Amino acid sequence: xxxxxxxxxxxxxxxxxxxxxxxxGGVKLSVVNEVGKEAVLAILGPGDFFGEGSIAGQSxxxxxxxxxxxxxxxxIEKNEMIRMLHTEHGFSDRFLSYMLARNIRIEEDLTDxxxxxxxxxxxxxxxxxARYGKEDQPQKILPKVSQEMLAGMIGTTRSRVSFFMxxxxxxxxxxxxxxxxxHNSLLTAVLHE
Numbered sequence: 001x002x003x004x005x006x007x008x009x010x011x012x013x014x015x016x017x018x019x020x021x022x023x024x025g026g027v028k029l030s031v032v033n034e035v036g037k038e039a040v041l042a043i044l045g046p047g048d049f050f051g052e053g054s055i056a057g058q059s060x061x062x063x064x065x066x067x068x069x070x071x072x073x074x075x076i077e078k079n080e081m082i083r084m085l086h087t088e089h090g091f092s093d094r095f096l097s098y099m100l101a102r103n104i105r106i107e108e109d110l111t112d113x114x115x116x117x118x119x120x121x122x123x124x125x126x127x128x129x130a131r132y133g134k135e136d137q138p139q140k141i142l143p144k145v146s147q148e149m150l151a152g153m154i155g156t157t158r159s160r161v162s163f164f165m166x167x168x169x170x171x172x173x174x175x176x177x178x179x180x181x182x183h184n185s186l187l188t189a190v191l192h193e
Contacts, residue, residue: 001075003067014061016054019081022046025071028149031063040152043068043129043145049098054078055085068145113155121154122164123186126174130182145180 003009009020012032022044029042029050041063044050050065055078076084085092105128112121129145147165151158168174173186 001073003071003073005067005069007067009065009067009071009073010051010061012061012064016051016058016061017078018051019049019054019076019078020051020065021074021076022048022050023072023074025073026068027071027073028066028068029063030066030152038152039155040149043149043153045131049095052099055081118154118156118160119164119167121156122150122161123168123173125150125153126168126180126182127187130180 001009003025009027024046027044027048027050028040029044030038030040032038051061053062085095112124116124147158147161150165151161154161165174168186169176173183175181175183
């Protein structure tokens with residue numbers, strides 16, 4: 001399936017009938033509470049799965065996914081996904097490895113949220129979005145990641161994100177060039193303070 005920028009792929013409360021795999025582009029995963037406040041849970045990119053709750057017994061989607069750039073996803077219906085997990089051992093190993101890595105990332109995100117300052121949370125988020133440490137991935141952020149979206153991801157205000165982004169830019173840790181380029185120096189300079 002092809003999605004244009006800002007197009008919803010599925011909405012919170014929709015029936016959970018499939019798992020999706022991002023082939024190209026980027027997806028924002030968010031949830032909205034009963035008073036309308038949105039929290040961005042993740043930004044996903046090529047090679048990432050989402051919607052896996054459907055094979056774990058969720059009958060409805062727990063969040064909303066939105067394309068943040070033109071995006072292509074492979075939609076795998078629930079029954080087909082279960083069949084593939086049982087019969088395609090290479091695929092099953094890859095999916096299990098992905099889910100375990102994602103679980104570790106969620107635990108790290110929770111620890112980060114509980115114990116680190118908003119400046120450190122922003123630095124970590126920028127590095128993760130830039131896919132720091134993944135040699136097969138380019139180290140850049142998708143050009144459409146807004147300060148508002150970053151604020152939602154780290155649990156602070158847009159003005160705090162703006163303050164820290166300006167600080168990081170002045171220190172040479174990031175550069176704006178049609179998108180945000182993150183320099184590896186951000187890791188040592190900010191996370192080891």
